[in-house]
Amino acid sequence: MDDKKLSTKSNIFYCVLSVAVLIVLLFPLFWTLITSFKTEKEIFMIPPTWYPHVLNTKSYAAQIENGDFNMFKSFFNSFVISTCSMLIAVVLAVPASYSIARYKFVGRKAMLLGFLVTQMLPVSVLLTPMFIMFRNMKVYNTWLAPILADATIGIPFSVLILKNYFASIPKALEEAAYIDGCNRMTAFLRILIPVAKPGVIVCSIFSFLYAWGDLAYGMTFILDQEKRPITAGIFNFMGQYGTKWSYLTAFAIVAIIPVTLIFIFMQKYIISGMTSGAVKG
């Protein structure tokens, strides 16, 4: 808000202050990372060590070996579930948001309201009915159940975000496409979607992240541990080996690898997704 150029002194002051704040804020992550490389013995040491004195990579190695500590399978399950759910959400939400942005069809307002309301829905409302429904559909205890359920979080979010992108595209662009011989479908596919691409990327990221972070659906709709997503795997492991912190923290780090990669490579999309009326489901 103050647009004045800061003096060198206050520039340095604010830089130091902000870095200090950042260190405090991200301390839990740092601490988890450090702990994951310590031995069980070192973790219990008092006073605690601020970096691993004995480097222990067993907690990571065990995750790809056979046995109880194998998280690799769960990671893969999560990846498949999140990717599929993201695809469903984006494929359905892109045309829907275009429609809301461009056409004043019958029931438009009601549908828009419907998407807004579903964004505020607590999982608890859907869990039991979905559980019964998926049992009847014979998809209970398969990947399909959390895939279908997770997409219900991604769709409304994506529709609401993308409609702003489509609305901001000048009508003239679409009309020019019609003159050049496009029909509505081809103009949508070849002209409008490419222009709205940043929005599509934002939706893909968030739909993926919602599904990646889901615990309730993955845990409730899948019974077999070997088919469950990583969040449910971690939760399950916590129940069994509650104090094996070296393994637990290593699982946590593995579980946030995709989140970190997305953050590093697509940061600008995340900020834009969070600000354009974006909200966590």
Added chain:
Amino acid sequence: MKKIKSFFRYDNVGLLFIFPAFLYMLAFVGYPILSNIILSFQNVTVRNLVKGEKKFIGFENYVTLFKDTVFVKAMTNTLKFTVLCLIFQFLFGFLLALLFSKKFKFAQPVRGLTMIPWMMPMTVTALMFKFMFSTDVGIINYLLRTAGLIKENIEWLTTPSTAMIAVVVANVWIGIPFNTILLSTGLTTIPKELYESASVDGANAVQRLFKITLPLLRPTIESVLVLGFIYTFKVYDLVYVMTEGGPVNSTQLLSTYSYKLSFDMFQYSRGSSVANVLFLILFLVGILYLKITMQGEEE
């Protein structure tokens, strides 16, 4: 007349584009909401879930709820949890937004990095805080002890009076970035000239905050708080992983209690009645939110 006809024909093409998404949401959200309402008026438990007669028992589940001490506890806990989280995440979020509104060199990259907590899977966040709040290995106890604030380790997560503090802290950590980013955006919409002329007129920083920033930021603050309420009120994973609602229901929320009734005690109908109470509250707050935001929009 012809014009009106073609107008309608053009616009209703839109229905074709929205139909798949609409159908999907109808099947996987609309239908479940409806069947959850029906379920809450029945007596479905594990015995008659698949086979057997599902009897309609009217409002009995709801009547039982309000006599149920755990439900009343869950209700007050949810309110307590939400209000505490809102206060602290707003406060910290606002301070950070003010900090990042200064044009210093690191402002953009550091603000970006503070978004990380918000993106993390709640299960991972819960795990990290469970570790930090654990009694013997927990870094929080160590730091408090070293600072001389406590003499003996606190059993944060197994003592009813402190468990709530731990889950609130964890949730505030997630909520800060969300508040920061929305308030940051709100701050950029305030015209700079206002601050300049206020400075000329001799207003100090505190006066500028209360006379310019806060009043002009009001719409943003309102929506941040209402949205924050909605998203905090229904938090489930975080608390379930950290405490499972315990000890002795001291962190039992409506969301965790509903899950417990349905999937630990297999009292599906009772679980869905708790979920419906939760939903109803959120729905009313949601309408309030839409009223606030829709005022500005043409829709």
